[in-house]
Amino acid sequence: MGRHLRLIILISFVFFAIALISRWVGRQNESLQPQGLTLEIVASLQNIVTRSAEGIESFWSGYFYLVGAREENQKLHTTLDLARANLTALREAELANKRLKKLLDFKQSLEPPIIAGNVVASNPNAWFKTVVIDKGERDGLRTGQPVVTQNGAVGRVVELAPHYAKVLLLIDYNSSLDAMVQRTRVRGILAGNSTSICRLKYVLKHDDLVEGDVLITSGLGGVFPKGLKLGTVIRVKKMAHGLFLEVDVRPAVNFNKLEEVLIILKEEREL
Amino acid sequence: METQAKAGFLTVKEALGYFFFGLLFLILKTTIWMRIDPEYFGPDLLLILITYLGLSAPFITGSILAVCLGFICDTLSGGPLGLFTTIYLIIFWLVVMIRQDFDPASPFYQILVTLLLAALSVSMVWGFLSLYDRGFEPSLMLRKHFFLIAQGISVLVTGFISPVFFWFFQRLRLPEAQRKEQEA
Numbered sequence: 001m002g003r004h005l006r007l008i009i010l011i012s013f014v015f016f017a018i019a020l021i022s023r024w025v026g027r028q029n030e031s032l033q034p035q036g037l038t039l040e041i042v043a044s045l046q047n048i049v050t051r052s053a054e055g056i057e058s059f060w061s062g063y064f065y066l067v068g069a070r071e072e073n074q075k076l077h078t079t080l081d082l083a084r085a086n087l088t089a090l091r092e093a094e095l096a097n098k099r100l101k102k103l104l105d106f107k108q109s110l111e112p113p114i115i116a117g118n119v120v121a122s123n124p125n126a127w128f129k130t131v132v133i134d135k136g137e138r139d140g141l142r143t144g145q146p147v148v149t150q151n152g153a154v155g156r157v158v159e160l161a162p163h164y165a166k167v168l169l170l171i172d173y174n175s176s177l178d179a180m181v182q183r184t185r186v187r188g189i190l191a192g193n194s195t196s197i198c199r200l201k202y203v204l205k206h207d208d209l210v211e212g213d214v215l216i217t218s219g220l221g222g223v224f225p226k227g228l229k230l231g232t233v234i235r236v237k238k239m240a241h242g243l244f245l246e247v248d249v250r251p252a253v254n255f256n257k258l259e260e261v262l263i264i265l266k267e268e269r270e271l
Numbered sequence: 272m273e274t275q276a277k278a279g280f281l282t283v284k285e286a287l288g289y290f291f292f293g294l295l296f297l298i299l300k301t302t303i304w305m306r307i308d309p310e311y312f313g314p315d316l317l318l319i320l321i322t323y324l325g326l327s328a329p330f331i332t333g334s335i336l337a338v339c340l341g342f343i344c345d346t347l348s349g350g351p352l353g354l355f356t357t358i359y360l361i362i363f364w365l366v367v368m369i370r371q372d373f374d375p376a377s378p379f380y381q382i383l384v385t386l387l388l389a390a391l392s393v394s395m396v397w398g399f400l401s402l403y404d405r406g407f408e409p410s411l412m413l414r415k416h417f418f419l420i421a422q423g424i425s426v427l428v429t430g431f432i433s434p435v436f437f438w439f440f441q442r443l444r445l446p447e448a449q450r451k452e453q454e455a
Binding site: 011034035038039042045046049050053057120121122123124125126127128129130132158166168172173174176193194195256 | 294297298299301302310311315342343344346347348349352360404406417421422
């Protein structure tokens with residue numbers, strides 16, 4: 001046991017040293033932390049495996065399995081997604097016009113640059129909901145930047161490697177953001193719980209909210225731009241006790257089929 | 272089932288081999304496997320590997336392998352850094368402590384031990400997150416029965432397929448004569 005004790009002490013020292021190095025290096029360059037370097041190396045391998053798998057999958061389904069139907073289906077899906085996104089945007093614009101918001105902030109019209117990235121890997125377990133994308137610090141990404149698709153908000157960048165980044169999805173239990181009901185402008189906090197359904201918190205019992213209502217980003221918090229679709233209310237329950245409603249929300253994005261994403265390259269001072 | 276190789280000795284080649292298999296399991300799980308099983312019903316192959324190492328690897332080499340693989344798992348997952356490093360290290364140490372008390376070549380014991388350790392691993396993640404992660408709300412997760420069912424199935428699958436992987440890991444070891452030569 002004496003030998004084991006010595007070993008435990010030795011390993012504790014190693015951990016301590018790693019922790020110290022991490023903190024020290026963290027001040028120098030975020031992507032050169034031990035986890036950033038590990039992510040860079042492992043994500044490169046994941047990228048190769050994912051691309052190969054996609055290649056094989058694409059070859060198989062593209063050439064052997066309903067060649068024309070698949071392509072047409074993809075086009076129709078894209079068109080439908082765009083139409084849905086346009087509809088949400090139009091409704092949002094209509095409501096904004098009705099409230100006679102004439103004082104437009106022209107700075108908002110200057111959209112920050114956006115780059116596209118591919119999802120190369122998911123989380124290795126069910127507890128956390130993150131993905132790794134093939135864009136990193138060298139592509140201009142910074143922690144906290146919002147990640148979206150044409151269907152709505154996806155999450156935000158939480159960890160960087162030189163060519164890869166880890167994105168915390170909206171459905172992760174550590175994720176929460178300010179949300180607003182498009183129809184009634186009721187606000188709440190949309191929080192994930194590491195399942196496919198999110199929870200809208202802090203909505204008062206007397207607030208106007210029904211199943212089917214669409215949730216959008218409120219723009220508060222400064223991470224996501226205003227008006228991005230977040231999801232649809234699928235359950236509203238009035239509890240016997242307490243001030244708030246229990247609201248379940250199905251996210252607008254299908255996180256199980258996430259392949260391409262857009263990263264809004266906001267400057268760090270904007271986040 | 273073959274007799275297990277002597278616990279307490281691993282050649283460098285074997286140690287590196289197990290490390291790369293662990294890495295391969297993680298890469299396949301986060302890429303191809305997730306396309307098939309997005310709800311995580313699948314087995315925890317890394318836990319099977321750590322259990323096997325606990326039965327057959329020396330304390331220091333096994334601990335280092337558990338730490339390295341746990342660290343990579345932490346890097347790829349979105350949880351607190353050190354969570355899986357700690358859990359896999361504890362699991363390895365637990366197996367080392369009990370390895371004298373049962374027959375490592377028996378599939379029954381392999382299933383039993385892996386099943387218990389897989390359940391323990393889930394409980395430890397739950398416990399650590401409840402204690403140290405403010406954002407973790409156990410009550411919310413408990414309401415989602417699907418999550419718990421998926422975890423339960425994953426534990427069972429991990430336990431019941433473990434003999435196949437134990438056999439496979441055993442096959443990766445060098446022939447006894449070569450091992451004795453290297454050990455000498």
